[in-house]
Amino acid sequence: MFEKEQRIAERAQLLLNENLTSEEWKNAYAHLALDYADLLSDMKFLTKISDRLHNKLSLINEQAIKHSTELENAKRMIAIQNEELKKKISQRTSDVRNAYSQLLATHSELDQFVYRASHDLKGPIARLLGLCQVANIEVKDPLAREYLEKIGKTSFEMGNILESLLYINALKNEVAEPSSFDVVEEVRKMYKALGFLSNYSKIDFDLETEIEKVFFHTDIxxxxxxxxNLLEFAIKHIDDKANRKSYIHLQIFxxxxxxEIIISYNGIEIPSSNYHLIFNLFHKIANIDETTGTELYTTQLAAYKLHGSVILLESTREKTTFSLHLPSFKKKMLVS
Incomplete structure (x- = not known):
């Protein structure tokens, strides 16, 4: 359109030329009139477009004002709801704090109860075991001696359970104190310390590691x-009925x-339906007198204390395998 305006200006300037003939002047004027008419037509078209745009802008402006009003109303509603939400959150937070305080108090009372009850029961159990020993010396009746043996065995089991509960209670409140040590050496020491168990002499123990010494940083x-607990569980659950040599194979990575420590042994098969139950307190996979049902529960609790995990990988007639994974405390928080 600017070209048309420039052309009109040039033709108008041409009409001012006094040297034009009458015929040239008429032709120039005629072209000027056509260009001007064409320009007016464009102006009318642009005006219509402008009017339409103006109407659309007016409509958009009205919608924007409407939306702005709605937005302000929504903001006011949100502000009101936020205030109500803040009040509810504050109330809920206060309720949670009170509930947490009550929970801590209840937990402390429960710890004290377990501790006192266990200590209070240890005395009578010890006396009962002593009486059974004395009675076994003095009583000659075979049936009475059989009953005394059962009473003594049951008392011994109760004593083991109490010791386990006391340790579990202490472990829950214990804070990890990490240090560096040789894992291989400590594992061998722990296995030798279990020599008092009845199945110990029936087992071939094998320890496999990539290097001779494996130093690790955690609570020893x-x-x-x-x-x-893992080794004790494996030793106690060796299958005496199976006509085979028993073994415990331990791998350290x-x-x-x-x-990561993998412990495999050929013992009593754990049914797959019990996989999710074996780490529960007092759960037994077999009716074995030496077990208290606290071994795997204590193992898992201790692993959690070290930010690790222990899982049962498989259990068949040929092999049962547990996996222990522990992170080094060098890169972990020392908070239990």
Whole structure:
């Protein structure tokens, strides 16, 4: 359109030329009139477009004002709801704090109850075991001696259960104190310490590791608890009825700063339906007198204390396998 305006200006300037003939002047004027008419037509078209755009802009503006009003109303509603929500959150937070305080108090009372009850029961059980020993010396009747043996056995089991409960109670409140130690050495020591168990002499123990010494940084006492309970569980659950040589195979892997220990043994098969139950307190997979049902529960609790995990990988007639995974405390928070 700017070209048309420039052309009109040039033709108008041409009409001012005094040297034009009458015929040239008429032709120039005629072209000027046509260009001007064409320009007016474009102006009318643009005006119509402008009017339409103006109407659309007016409509958009009205909608924007409407939306703005709705937005302001929504903001006011949100502000009101936020205030109500803040009040509810504040109330809920207060309720949760009160509930947490009550829970801590209840937990503390329960810990004290378990501790006191266990200690209070240890005395009578010890006296009962002593009486059974004395009675076995003095009583000659075979049936009475059989009953005394059963009473003594039951009392001994109760004593073991109480010791386990006391340790579990202490472990729950224990804070990990990490240090560096040789895992291989500690595992061998823990296995030798279990020589008093009845199945110990029937087992071939084998330890496999990629290097001779595996140094690791974690709480050594809690670590020893985990290894002791896993090995003790394996020894106690050796299948005496099976006509085969029993074994415990332990593998130690150090991956970066993490430690993984695989314990495999050929013992009593754990049914797959019980996989999710074996780490529950007092759950027994077999009616074995030496077991208290606390071994795997304590193992899992101790593993959690070290930010690790212990899982049952498989259990068949040929092999049962547990996996223990522990991270080094060098890269972990020391808060239990």
């Amino acid at each position: 006492e809690i670590f020893k608890t985990i290894i002791k 150090q991956k970066s700063t993490d430690l």
